[in-house]
Amino acid sequence: MVGIVGWGAYVPCYRIKAETIARQWGGDPESVRKGLLLEEKTVPGMDEDTITISVAAARDAIERAGIAPHEIGAVYIGSESHPYAVKPSGTVLIDALGIGPHVHVADYEFACKAGTEAMFVAYSLVKAGQMKYALGIGADTSQGAPGDALEYTASAGGAAFIMGDDKVVAEIQATYSYTSDTPDFWRKELEHYPQHAGRFTGEPAYFRHVLAAARGILEQSGHQPQDFAYAVFHMPNGKFPLKAAKTLGFTREQMEEGLLVTTMGNTYSGSSPTGLAAILDVARPGDLILLVSFGSGAGSDAFVFQTTDHLPALQDKAPKIRTLLERNRRYLDYGQYAKFRRKIIFNSPV
Amino acid sequence: MKSAQYIREVPQRYRLEAGKCTGCGKLHFPPRLVCDGCGSREFEAATLPRQGTLLTWTVIHAAPPQFSLETPYVVGIVELDGGVRLTCQVADCDPEELAVGAPVELVFRRIKEDNAADIIQYGYKAVLRRE
Amino acid sequence: MRDVFIIGTGMTPFGELWDRSLRDLYVEAALAAIDDAAVDRLDSMYVGCMTSGLFVGQEHIGALMADYLGRTPIPATRVESACASGGIAVRQAYLEIASGASEVVLAGGVEKMNDGADVTSALAAASDQEYEAYQGITFPGLYALIARAHMHRYGTTREQLARVAVKNHRHGALNPKAQFQFEITIDQVLNSTQVADPLRLLDCSPVTDGAAAVILASAEVAGKLKGHPAVKITASAQASDTFALHNRQDLTHLGAVQRAGELAFIQAGRTIDDIDVVELHDCFTIAELCAMEALGIAEPGKAAALVETGETTLGGRLPINTSGGLKAKGHPVGASGVAQIVELTTQLRGTAGKRQVEGARLALAQNMGGTGASCTVHILEGAA
Incomplete structure (x- = not known):
């Protein structure tokens, strides 16, 4: 049996309310709240980035798994906001957690689905018998352009999953991917903020790929929507995953536990992975979980997990993601937010 | 560099x-x-160990250029369980929340860049334990 | 060891001296000291300086100053011990004469801090670069850590810290070479700009350009001079302590200051009760209190109360920092230790004017580097 043996998730303590951003740009707070189903989003501290978020999440994953860091044979961080354009994120993480140096490391990038890519490859390597444990992480500190719709949602956070074949807490029963060349959202080298194709990001991009991947894995695994205790779909906002769920025949109840977006925002590569972490925090043995990610450009990775008897003992070994979302929330005004996210021009050296 | x-x-x-x-x-x-x-x-x-207590702290208002964007920030002396002491920032807090003896734990954070083009230098900071 | 005497002193004004360079400052003070001593002989010279490299990009300043003083080929040595560079330069000159190696030696200190370098970063180099400065701590920050520990342990108050600055400004107002020749109030200190809580701007010594110099000589040379009453160095002591503040078991205790003080009292055959006037290293208000406690001027935790009594103010039982101290006179870091000796020599000669301590015969100078990882204490004795 191969699957998750440990998980951890992290979100920064800083927040900005959707209302604060709306007022800055003369928008209507109420329509943003209803349109995106979003109250607020996380903001990384000035001392946080994809690497520090990954370290925090992975430290808890190792703690839950109860393994020695050097037993991990591969580390993959999926992100669209790696702090360096050239120089890996994973190298910092393996040295921070004592995993290296005898380890395979790579950074992945595929818009918002880089995290599930990392999980997929980590899982595949363990399944192939290449190594005992592999670590897959999805984390981001993404930015939307000032005044752009994305600014309401682009947030910071991540989740880490250790794959293994011993004391598995959530077996991976099936995987499925669906990918096509669909330019719905992109950022070129040296551009600071991403561009997106407006409403084209919906039907031809998000929904086409998420629904196809979900339908594909359901057919492949022989499960029906009602078989699942939980489902989590990539959460660019509150509306899209609920609409996808409804279209596929999943209930609001199945979605509720993993739906962190309303108070977390879109953590991009960390989005559906943090949702999965929230589900693992509370699931009972034998629960079926469906996860479908989405990355612009575009593609979806889908996973079917079934939890095991090993799960409950690990749930309280590290902070739960909903606890992290609720405690020590520190609200920023737009000026502070602009400073934190370096949206204003500073003099050197920083 | x-x-x-x-x-x-x-x-x-x-x-x-x-x-x-x-x-x-x-x-x-x-x-x-x-x-x-x-x-x-x-x-x-x-x-x-990453756990310890806060012995003393200050709030830096006048900082070197590498830190000036982050002012005001807290720097303290932490005694880790087992007795080793070190100096580090105390992140994610208001100074009003701090007290001598407050339980803290060390987390992994960015510390500084000497300039925008230079390497990112990471290290430990303390945060209050908020169980 | 031979007796050593101070036969000449010199000092530039302290302040923002835009028209004077690093070398100008040192040479100006050295020439004044040479003129004051009225001797032409100079066997060697010392330059106390913390970080001319970071402040103006100039190293190798022993030879630089020898050249610009017109004294090549005599040996010229730079001494660096952060803010104790000056005091330790004096001590090196003292040892050179006491040992019999030389007869007349110049000990000067200099710092040029206002030429545009980032002063906070340069001064932070006196802390542990990898384990203190790396974390974003500053020098005011380090002393603020001490101040909070002192307040927590002994109940020392914000107002009590302010009183140290008020006292030293009162003295500085009487010193024509001081950077700040004006008085301040407790309210001004308490409402000044925040620097490193609980310390504010008026708890901190300023950024200063300046130099000071003394000429030391053997008894044989000093005995032939007729100009000034002889001032003898009856003790020169030095000690060290853990480099990083966090490694001190008691964060409020300056171990090197206590040790250097004890050694100096033994060497001089005196106790603190014999001393008439003191220059202490008040880089921050809290530093004066901690140094007082380490030297035995007050019991641990009692220095602030002693300052409140006025006993350490000019006219009191034991005036401290009659020059204005680092706080009001200014703190060109490498020069401060030498400037303390200049002030005390002036007091012992009885030529301190409005800030003269009547009948002063024994004086003590304490100069420290970093958060007290290095410290030197000198005891001077004037003519009967």
């Missing part, structure tokens, strides 16, 4: 690796070549 100087301290800044004197048992952070407790030159590797 500080790469050479930076990488040398990575075991301490990333993983809190200390040296334990085999002569008298004193923990040294960072490790040393000779024990100032007993004069021994033999050490074994030890990893410090």
Whole structure:
């Protein structure tokens, strides 16, 4: 049996309310709240980035798994906001957690689905018998352009999953991917903020790929929507995953536990992975979980997990993601937010 | 470019690796070549715990350029469980929340960049334990 | 060891001296000291300086100053011990004469801090660069850590810290070479700009350009001079302590200051009760209190109360920092230790004017580097 043996998730303590951003740009707070189903989003501290978020999440994953860091044979961080354009994120993480140096490391990038890519490859390597444990992480500190719709949602956070074949807490029963060349959202080298194709990001991009991947894995695994205790779909906002769920025949109840977006925002590569972490925090043995990610450009990775008897003992070994979302929330005004996210021009050296 | 100087301290800044004197048992952070407790030159590797308490702190309002965007920020002296002390920032808090003896734990954060084009230098900071 | 005497002193004004360079400052003070001593002989010279490299990009300043003083080929040595560079330069000159190696030696200190370098970063180099400065701590920050520990342990108050600055400004107002020749109030200190809580701007010594110099000589040379009453160095002591503040078991205790003080009292055959006037290293208000406690001027935790009594103010039982101290006179870091000796020599000669301590015969100078990892204490004795 191969699957998750440990998980951890992290979100920064800083927040900005959707209302604060709306007022800055003369928008209507109420329509943003209803349109995106979003109250607020996380903001990384000035001392946080994809690497520090990954370290925090992975430290808890190792703690839950109860393994020695050097037993991990591969580390993959999926992100669209790696702090360096050239120089890996994973190298910092393996040295921070004592995993290296005898380890395979790579950074992945595929818009918002880089995290599930990392999980997929980590899982595949363990399944192939290449190594005992592999670590897959999805984390981001993404930015939307000032005044752009994305600014309401682009947030910071991540989740880490250790794959293994011993004391598995959530077996991976099936995987499925669906990918096509669909330019719905992109950022070129040296551009600071991403561009997106407006409403084209919906039907031809998000929904086409998420629904196809979900339908594909359901057919492949022989499960029906009602078989699942939980489902989590990539959460660019509150509306899209609920609409996808409804279209596929999943209930609001199945979605509720993993739906962190309303108070977390879109953590991009960390989005559906943090949702999965929230589900693992509370699931009972034998629960079926469906996860479908989405990355612009575009593609979806889908996973079917079934939890095991090993799960409950690990749930309280590290902070739960909903606890992290609720405690020590520190609200920023737009000026502070602009400073934190370096949206204003500073003099050197920083 | 500080790469050479930076990488040398990575075991301490990333993983809190200390040296334990085999002569008298004193923990040294960072490790040393000779024990100032007993004069021994033999050490074994030890990893410090991440939990400790806050002994004293200040709020920096006037900072060097690498830190000036983050003012005001808190720097304190932390005594880790087991007795080793170190100086580090206390992140994610209001100074009003701090007290002598407050329980803290060390987390992994960005510390500074010497300029925008230079390497990102990481290390430990303390945060209040908020169980 | 031979007796050593101070036969000449010199000092530039302290302040923002835009028209004077690093070398100008040192040479100006050295020439004044040479003129004051009225001797032409100079066997060697010392330059106390913390970080001319970071402040103006100039190292190798022993030879630089020898050249610009017109004294090549005599040996010229730079001494660096952060803010104790000056005091330790004096001590090196003292040892050179006491040992019999030389007869007349110049000990000067200099710092040029206002030429545009980032002062906070340069001064932070006196802390542990890898384990203190790396974390974003500053020098005011380090002393603020001490101040909070002192307040927590002994109940020392914000107002009590302010009183140290008020006292030293009162003295500085009487010193024509001081950077700040004006008085301040407690309210001004308490409402000044925040620097490193709980310390504010008026708790901190300023950024200063300046130099000071003394000429030391053997008894044989000093005995032939007729200009000034002889001032003898009856003790020169030095000690060190853990480099990083966090490694001190008691964060409020300056171990090197205590040790250097004890050694100096033994060497001089005196106790603190014999001393008439003191220059202490008040880089921050809290530093003066901690140094008082380490030297035994007050019991641990009692220095602030002693300052409140006025006993350490000019006219009191034991005036401290009659020059204005680092706080009001200014703190060109490498020069401060030498400037303390200049002030005390002036007091012992009885030529301190409005800030003269009547009948002063024994004086003590304490100069420290970093958060007290290095310290030197000198005891001077004037003519009967």
